[in-house]
Amino acid sequence: MGPHTPSTVRALNEICALPLPSRLPEAAHVLDGAAKQLEEALLAGPPPAERTQEERVSAAEAKDAVRTLRHRFLARHTEQVYDELTGAGTRRLRLDRLVGDATLRFPGLLPSRELMDAESTRMQADKEGAEIDQGLFVRAVLGSPRTGRHLIESMLRPTRAGTDLLPEFRRTGTVDLGPVRIERVGRAAHVTMCAPDRLNAEDDAQVAAMETAVDLALLDPGVGVGVVRGGTMTHPRYRGRRVFSAGINLKELHRGGISLVGFLLGRELGYINKIIRGVDPGGGESWRPRTVQKPWVGAVDTFAIGGGAQLLLAFDRLIAGRDAYVSLPAAQEGIVPGAANLRLGRVAGPRVSREVILWGRRVWASEADASHLFDTVVEPDGVDAAVEEAVERLDSPAVVTNRRMLQLAEHPPEPFREYMAEFALQQALRLYSEDVLHKTGRFTTRARADESGGQG
Template structure:
């Protein structure tokens, strides 16, 4: 292979084969099996052409343009295939929607059913050790796939149902939690005090940021709090942190771990797993296998959630508040959604924030980095009470006591009634269909890297 950047395209004789390959792109018809075979062959040829180029970090401009064309043509073909067959793909992966499959195994099972439709685990693993800017971006194809699945009403609602079920790991730990009233999950914990279950986020080195090390443990903690038969209400808090500036203090959360994001340690599926799983479970409760979680006809396991904001709730931390039923904010604490500076979409905040603060302030927060102090006019539209920092523990106990005194028999019904008017499950499904494709593009965009280097000095931060 030539050493000089940009020589490979000509030296490998790629212009002709790429053009011929483009001309051979199949059209989608009514026969799933025939189309699956034809499109898989087309994608296999595209992968072979891409492998003749250097890795992304070593490409010259012409090489990068050739790679982009190969990837784009493959994605256009995925769009055509899925437009015809997304429902059938989902049906085959779930036994005709007779079994529930979570997002991650679903995306990888699609690669086995129709090779090339989504990346294999091996392809993603090869990229996993690279910096984000050096990745090929194969996971964008997972976003294209999940966009089409979620856009299909029957498949999309079934996938939302799957993601609202308690995790197997949670069910395995439930009896321990019931018996002992506490469990340490590493980067999260759950504890019962009286009639309240408390989920605590614990990532002290990174100011309780969210990343691949926290997502599973937080969702399990939430499941246990909701499943606990001895509690009627839940509390969400951030644990104490190690950072010298805040050492020994509670911090609610600093959002996505930008250091890990820059270093390529956060997968695309992390976003979908988080927002269809943990965050949506706070907002909607847990689903039951035998009953739809849809608000009008279905049933869920729900408890009110009280969130206590110590320090700050940045990005994903703020998103959690928008899914909660009651929010306590410490004086001096603040909320931000710096999505534009990060180069990503802030979860479901675009769907939810405007309901609290109005359209203008929501746009200012998401698109123009407006900081919202808890103890401000806008902040009080999100926070139900403002308390002194040293009085937060007592304030949480007071709120819980008031909830319990008045009884919670109607709590689940009232939560569902609000959702029918504000955000029924089908609206959320449609939003997540858009989010799957758009976030995949953002996650691998050059702008994300530029923003992280410009605004967060990400290149100089140690792992």
């Protein structure tokens, strides 16, 4: 923070302790002044990794003062800010666009682009933690029933990539999205995660590709059922076998390449929620259901760890090879396992949920408790046939209608909104906690030969 840190902290504490004006423009002006003073000090001084202990303490105090001011501002003005950004709800902004527009329209409400650009070049442990401020903003938006519902519904709109690629997919029946491939086989859209270099551990690029693939499957009228499965691996231990997912890419997290908005919030509000609730193609004021929904099948040939296990909880039919397992090593990694805390207890019961999430238990497909997670457990060479049978039985208009009603009962929108509001901030805080930063570094620097090497 430089030699002027003590005076900067004192000045910020004085500004942030003052009552905020009641009107939005004046309150925004006060917030902008405090945030600019903080960012100027942060950007002018040494980067976080080069600060003395005293400078780190001072920086933390200054950031805390401004966050408290942002919290007070949002407690009063969130809905008005959201209305100005969305034209009183007439514009459907995706989360990344909403955050970007708020950064420009209300300077000081969120970290500036200059600060975020500086953050993007740093290792996770060397960042300022500006995403915590993004988490504050998203928590406030989702915390309001009106703006929260509007944002969640906006995230069900098709992505630009999905809309642009739909004609090609309808014509050819296949699209290669890099880490994800989608292929129409009969009435089924097979979405295959194919990043063998990291055992399908997810990063920002894979999340974006998955949402595009889900959009294509839901928008193509020639598709009746979606199937998600891991591709064939080249890893020595799993060479020639399919792996569903090794979870979040902890190497990428350590490097600073896992984003709060695009990855950790975007995957839950984006493609996973679309699997559950469908895609909204934008039918205007039609009396028909807003979203296009289809049944989904998941198949686990070997394992589904972390984010892979979270994804399983969104499917309508789950198939596993007898030697497969699932795990959610959230306590070991130190982060929150997406919406698994909301969903796992409903299907497996509270005790199993706590054993898996808090205790790190693996559940093997051959165990009795696996009956709560998997519908069909077969020998490893029988997964293909089980998938084909599931597609055939689920491809029915009556299934689609009953599924819609089941999802309304089992995944009601309001608890999801409330959960995601708190998740936005708690996950942001976990990203910059000392234990997570230490663990991701340890996972990255230690060479591992098994499936969790660098992933989780």
